[in-house]
Amino acid sequence: MKDQGYQVIDAIVEHRTKMTDKKVYATNSYEVLNDIVKREMPLIGEDPSEVFKELDHLISNNVAHLDHPRFFSFIPGPSNYYSVLADTLATGYNVFAGHWMGGAYAAMIETRTLEWLAEIMEFPKESGGIFTSGGSMANLTAIVAARENKLPEDHSNGVIYYSEQTHSSLSKALRVIGFKPKNMRKIKSDTHFRIDTNQLLQTLEEDIKNGLKPFCIIGNAGTTNTGAIDDLNTMAQIAKEKNCWFHIDAAYGGATMLSKEYKKELQGIEKADSITLDPHKWWFQPYEIGCLLVRDRNILKEAFTVTAEYLDDTVSNSGEINYYEHGVQLSRSFRALKLYTFFRCVGLEKIGADITNGIKNAEYIEKLLKQKEYWEIITKPSIGIISFRVKISEDETENDKINAKVSKYLLEDGYAMITTTKLKGHLALRMCPIHPETTLEFLEKTFGIMNSYIENFTEN
Numbered sequence: 146m147k148d149q150g151y152q153v154i155d156a157i158v159e160h161r162t163k164m165t166d167k168k169v170y171a172t173n174s175y176e177v178l179n180d181i182v183k184r185e186m187p188l189i190g191e192d193p194s195e196v197f198k199e200l201d202h203l204i205s206n207n208v209a210h211l212d213h214p215r216f217f218s219f220i221p222g223p224s225n226y227y228s229v230l231a232d233t234l235a236t237g238y239n240v241f242a243g244h245w246m247g248g249a250y251a252a253m254i255e256t257r258t259l260e261w262l263a264e265i266m267e268f269p270k271e272s273g274g275i276f277t278s279g280g281s282m283a284n285l286t287a288i289v290a291a292r293e294n295k296l297p298e299d300h301s302n303g304v305i306y307y308s309e310q311t312h313s314s315l316s317k318a319l320r321v322i323g324f325k326p327k328n329m330r331k332i333k334s335d336t337h338f339r340i341d342t343n344q345l346l347q348t349l350e351e352d353i354k355n356g357l358k359p360f361c362i363i364g365n366a367g368t369t370n371t372g373a374i375d376d377l378n379t380m381a382q383i384a385k386e387k388n389c390w391f392h393i394d395a396a397y398g399g400a401t402m403l404s405k406e407y408k409k410e411l412q413g414i415e416k417a418d419s420i421t422l423d424p425h426k427w428w429f430q431p432y433e434i435g436c437l438l439v440r441d442r443n444i445l446k447e448a449f450t451v452t453a454e455y456l457d458d459t460v461s462n463s464g465e466i467n468y469y470e471h472g473v474q475l476s477r478s479f480r481a482l483k484l485y486t487f488f489r490c491v492g493l494e495k496i497g498a499d500i501t502n503g504i505k506n507a508e509y510i511e512k513l514l515k516q517k518e519y520w521e522i523i524t525k526p527s528i529g530i531i532s533f534r535v536k537i538s539e540d541e542t543e544n545d546k547i548n549a550k551v552s553k554y555l556l557e558d559g560y561a562m563i564t565t566t567k568l569k570g571h572l573a574l575r576m577c578p579i580h581p582e583t584t585l586e587f588l589e590k591t592f593g594i595m596n597s598y599i600e601n602f603t604e605n
């Protein structure tokens with residue numbers, strides 16, 4: 146057991162320490178990978194050290210390395226070594242984190258870690274929450290809590306409001322819990338991709354006039370597309386006046402609260418009824434850990450407690466929280482341990498400095514873009530995300546194709562990874578350089594590669 150353990154730890158350490166020498170993206174085609182993985186069902190066991198050796202090699206060469214300092218696409222997942230070890234410990238003990246009886250220490254650490262997060266987000270003492278598989282599940286948990294709290298009897302006429310820039314997980318969650326288009330309002334966003342609060346208020350008032358029941362407003366603290374932050378103070382005011390639940394999706398941007406310099410960007414977040422955070426993004430955790438914070442922890446319990454005779458023995462005294470009564474899952478892993486361990490081993494000051502650094506990286510990219518006339522900045526850096534586009538043709542559709550080519554070229558080169566999105570009707574390149582080990586040199590070289598490709602392209 147120890148030999149295999151050392152073998153796996155060695156592989157992880159090798160990966161994490163030599164990553165920058167590797168390509169960000171190195172994946173075989175479907176045909177090749179399918180051939181490699183093809184095998185009969187293993188009726189007889191194999192030599193485990195050979196199996197682990199093969200797994201290490203194949204994982205390393207067939208995934209995009211979201212934990213790589215030059216992975217700039219989507220939202221990176223930088224992860225960290227202490228949390229990998231903590232996750233291993235939690236899995237090694239096979240801790241059951243569903244109820245106090247099954248895992249008292251797990252419940253206690255979950256509560257403590259949630260208290261720390263609540264303090265960071267400036268939530269009151271009565272707040273609580275739960276760790277989930279990710280941001281999607283946290284958003285789903287939030288809207289169920291909102292619905293059960295605001296419309297406990299009948300939600301058929303309930304309406305929920307969010308901007309067109311809100312993450313797709315929200316629309317998916319609404320579909321999962323059975324909401325129909327008549328219950329959802331996608332509000333347009335302004336030129337900076339923030340929700341148009343006048344339009345929000347107007348739509349809400351029209352719905353009330355028509356006998357519908359607005360019950361929830363969702364704000365963004367860092368959209369996935371552009372890092373845009375909605376006007377959280379105005380939204381909180383509207384929610385209060387109209388007796389709506391105010392949920393904020395801070396799955397991407399929430400960690401900004403740890404940055405001394407930039408936390409002011411999230412002003413108003415503390416007024417929410419609930420906040421989605423996503424530790425497996427910018428809180429540097431390995432997948433899977435999301436988080437929902439709720440201003441009043443009793444509301445989560447009211448929304449999710451469903452009794453069963455075989456669970457009667459788990460009924461707990463005050464303070465002994467059964468987390469299965471606060472969310473969807475009964476059997477659940479000890480996710481809190483990795484974040485708790487990370488906070489203790491690294492300290493919030495260093496983590497905050499790393500977050501500031503990620504935001505500054507995006508600001509540095511703006512400077513690099515300004516050095517060449519063919520780059521057009523589509524959205525200015527906002528808490529670590531910037532979007533831009535090559536503009537060398539009069540024909541914008543032609544420019545769309547060129548931008549797609551730049552992204553593809555970089556992917557094939559493997560030095561860095563930048564993918565596209567659509568903004569203002571056209572294709573844009575988008576970067577999220579938040580890895581703590583991303584250097585200015587990495588950013589400069591990435592632009593060096595893109596610039597020579599574009600300049601060659603223009604010459605030919």
Ligand SMILES: Cc1ncc(COP(=O)(O)O)c(C=O)c1O
Nearest residue numbers: 220279280281312314369396397
């Ligand atoms: C703003 C936002 N909300 C929600 C999600 C969904 O989170 P997850 O992928 O952890 O389910 C994401 C993921 O990128 C996100 O950026």
